[in-house]
Amino acid sequence: QVQPVESGGGLVQAGGSLRLSCAASGTIFNIGDMGWYRQAPGKQRELVATITSRGSIKYADSMKGRFTISRDNAKNTVYLQMNSLKPEDTAVYYCNAYIPPWGSSWGQGTQVTVSS
Numbered sequence: 001q002v003q004p005v006e007s008g009g010g011l012v013q014a015g016g017s018l019r020l021s022c023a024a025s026g027t028i029f030n031i032g033d034m035g036w037y038r039q040a041p042g043k044q045r046e047l048v049a050t051i052t053s054r055g056s057i058k059y060a061d062s063m064k065g066r067f068t069i070s071r072d073n074a075k076n077t078v079y080l081q082m083n084s085l086k087p088e089d090t091a092v093y094y095c096n097a098y099i100p101p102w103g104s105s106w107g108q109g110t111q112v113t114v115s116s
Contacts, residue, residue, distance in 0.1 A: 001102045002026045004095045009110030012085055016114070020080040022095030022107055032098030034071055034078040038091035038112075045094065051078065085114045 008020040024031060035050030049059045049069040057069055068081040078095060095107040 001105065002028060002099050003105055004097050004099075004107040006093065006095045006107045006110040009093060009112045011113045011115065014085060014087055014114055014116050016085050017081070017083045018085065018112060020082070020093055020095075020110060020112075022078045022080075022097070024076040024097050024099055024105070028076055028099055030100055031073070031076055032100070034095070034097045036069065036078070036080045037094045037096060038089075039094065039109075040088075040091040043091075048093070049080065082112070085112075087114045087116045090114050 002024050004022045004024045006020060006022045008018060010018060012018055033050055033052050036048040037045050038048050039045040047060050048063055049067060051057050051069050051071050066084045071078040090113050092109040093112050094109045097105050099105045
């Protein structure tokens with residue numbers, strides 16, 4: 001099974017920006033929906049944003065205007081540009097991709113920490 005691999009997390013001050021990447025490598029055809037989710041300590045995993053193979057996008061209400069999701073189908077990669085970060089954005093960010101023939105696949109996660 002192919003597992004997506006996230007990168008780009010780290011420590012940033014409030015008001016700063018980070019760009020996350022998630023790539024699925026290997027012989028893969030027709031990846032379906034891709035998306036980002038996050039889980040803060042003591043909280044449930046929540047949706048950040050998703051994007052279909054045709055580019056239709058959905059954001060969680062609290063992320064609209066600050067976060068931008070995009071994808072490069074030729075590279076089997078999805079990105080998350082995060083601007084105006086807040087301490088409450090601190091979480092582990094997970095990538096999810098629908099990868100045929102295995103189905104929904106999760107990455108290991110990347111830590112984002114926003115200091116005040």
